[in-house]
Amino acid sequence: MTWRFGLVESTFTPLLTSHWALAAALCLPLLFGVLAAILPPRRMWPVALACPPILVAGLYLLTDTLHAGLLRWQWEFFGVSVALRLNGLSILLLLLTQWMGAAAALYTPGLLRISEPERFARWLWPLMGVVTSALSLAWLATDLLTLYIALEMMGLAAVAMLLLSGKAAALQAGMRYLLLTLVGSLAYLLGVALIVGYWGRLDLAGLAQVMEPGPVAWMAAALMGAGLALKAALFPLHGWLSPVHASAWTPVSALHAGLVVKASLFVLLQLWSLLLPDAFWAPRLIAWMGMLAIIWGGLIAWRAESLKTLVASSTVAQLGYLMVVFPLLIGPDTSPLARALAWEGFWLQLMGHALAKAAMFMSAGNLILATGETTLKGLAGTSRRLPLSLLVFGVASVTLMGLPPSAGFTAKWLLLHAMVVSQQWLAVAALLVGTLLTAAYIFRFFRYSFMETAPRQRYQPLAPGMDMIALCLALAAFVLGLLAHFPLELLQGGSA
Template sequence: MIERLGLMATQPAQPGISAVVLLLLGLPLLLGVLGAWFRPLRGGVVASVSLLPLLATAWLLLKVSTHGVQAWTLDVGPLALHLRINGLTLLLLLLTQALTLASAAYAPGYLRVAVKERSAGGAWLWPLLGTMVASLSLIWLAADLLTLYVGLELMGLAAVGLMLLPGHVEALAAGMRYLLLALVGSLAFLLGVALLLGGWGRLDLAGLATAVEPGPLLWVAMALLSAGLLLKAAAFPLHTWLAPVHASAWTPVSALHAALVIKASFFIALQLWLVLVPDAAVAAWLVGGMGTAAVVWGGLMAWRAAKIKDVVAWSTVSQLGYLLLAFPLLIGTTPAVAAIAWEGTWLQLVAHALAKAAMFLAAGNLILFTGEWRVEGLAGASRRFPLALLSFGIAAISLVGLPPSAGFTAKWLLLHAALAAGHWPWLLVLAVGTLLSAAYVFRLFRFSFIEDAPHFGLRRVPGGMDLIALLLALAALLLGLVAQWPLGLLSMTGGAP
């Protein structure tokens, strides 16, 4: 199991790896401070600067593809931080940099049109965004519980700060609720870490994998760790904070949060299960049951939602359920089944991240164009705002799981894994989830094609904002045609089982 996560590198890290990783973590922070100082007004300038961390990630990709998995220890005073880079890490780093570049390029136009510099939050957006990106990168790289905890806390605080930026009463109430629940999740996670440290005297994942022994202490620790992480990931039934937070958040913030932030908690949880309790099949089925409930309940709530952003937010709850199916398909199954499920899980994560970011940006554009938050208010949008609606529709193709999108390929792999394992309930979950996804997407399109629509109070929106949403949607669609590249990346660097 550890080999899948790149925790068993047998050779020292190549020269320059540590320096580039520190650059990768520090650049977003520096760029965030510069953004707060200069307040960029053009997305092109932001996009050009945001390419720098992407170039650092590309250099790491070259090194790992040549020399294999890289693992090393970074000494910070008396603390030893364990880091590693493998195919999975690189895939998540590339996804983070690409989505951050898109959201950051979208933000200046959004601030001009939607915020109009009335809020002081426009300046705070950039350092908080930089902190979030740096903390996400740290989570992908971390190979010990202390570093994971630091990254998780920094990410959570930055996410709460971003949610509070609108400054109105609804945003403050939703943000404070999010903060309270995030702190509860952090406390549970920290208690679990303390139990592991007290029981076995170490925090590095590779060492814990060989040291821990089954028993009440391990199960209590895993229960606390899992509860805290699933709360932060908005997994059913710990999801109630998600929709209110996104309803009031700025659009580029919602896009990054749904695409990346909740995925980080899922990544940590799955990693800990594979390392510490790789044979806990019964408990994994319970998590799969939570995923089933998430798919059904989230889909029904998205179908019933009255507001456009609520549709997309509840869709996130539903789609996260597919990722939770990774637990019963990876734990307690044969190596062949686990290999297929491993590929399907991470391709589903990438496909959902691209499609959900595109969908939030397209929905934000529709809201800005029309001045309407309600789904019913989109009547006639197909004639007046075809590009925004096209972006939403292309993203929905991957979300529903239609060919040739990456969402289709990922669900096909999960379906294959469930068939190979003889886990028939997950086949039903995939089928019902697909139908529910189509239902809430087609409901939104039904209103947009109503011909006798009233005249909108139109608002002018920069064309670049539509273009960014369209590019992300196309990426989610076309990735299905070249899915062998991300899957090959995992196996190329020792990330596959």
């Protein structure tokens, strides 16, 4: 699995322009975030001017990756070696982070202008910059120390964003999240300490060469896996997720559900591929919990009374689809065909869900802002005045339900094919039942939205562009299914 994550030597040396593009991709989000804290933008156009340099840097790195296949950077600071790599997978996740970060930033001025936020709202900008830069670093890092730094920056910034609203519920949920993410970090560090103490290596490529299966590897994998599962809100360690989103500002929820929890899952899969390459029970335990997550998250979303609880509980179920794939990616018994299909389906599902879930949170935030209602019953009849917000929710739901031709459909088709080839029939059943549950809670919301007998409400107009930004994300998840050959070719390029 090392070649799939780009943990091999590169035959190409990055150009000087590639160094500058990498620096821009990692540092500009933080720099622009600090500038926005000093001079908070009240309109969308200053943010629109700041986004292109970051996006152009990402596209330049994409062209480098297409030509070279794999690029590596390495530096040494005070005797500690730091290495980054860029392959098909990492450039896809980097581009996803940049475009979703740009969408959240463009959405934020309208939200802050309408909702009259607390005086600490200006600090949302640098915190969003920290999250974007930390995520970008996590996708590129190839050593345990850099991964830890990226995860800590991302986690602490995510907690701080939740506390900015100043509401009692936000403070309570944020402090609980802070405590749990620190517990997860402690477990991760204990695993790192075991690895360094026994093998004396921090770099993942070197660790793959010297690591031997045994109690030390199993214990380190268990500690790091538990910590990362807690950070990623994997079932049954997901209890903190819904309260966090219930009181979070909309762009915070969009970034958190779309990307932040995915970073910990990415690191978990990468580390277990090295520490447990031939494990049998550990990936199957994750898969069994994933099946329960699909059912449990779907049932909670189906019974939810609050729109944000519905969307947040849906995240638990959707992460379950990714958990179910672990035995197909890790372990000795999977055929090469099933492993290749599962690899492609896993990342396509992750990217499609990230885009659709961010769009869904933005749509839900728009509905709540416009009506002042948070419950499904309170949002009854919104189709009369907010058809575009409901359209965004519907287009995003197509991806979550896995209907053609969305990314959700293509990803689930690949996953189903891999499960059938490897005869994982329980996983097939869980995936199909989860799809039906997704349709059930989506159509339950729409049943209220199109209720003609609901009393007419007074609506607050949304700022220009708020619905359009969410629609662009939802359409991106939809179109990703039609253009799936491009990301799949990049994912396959890691084998070259």
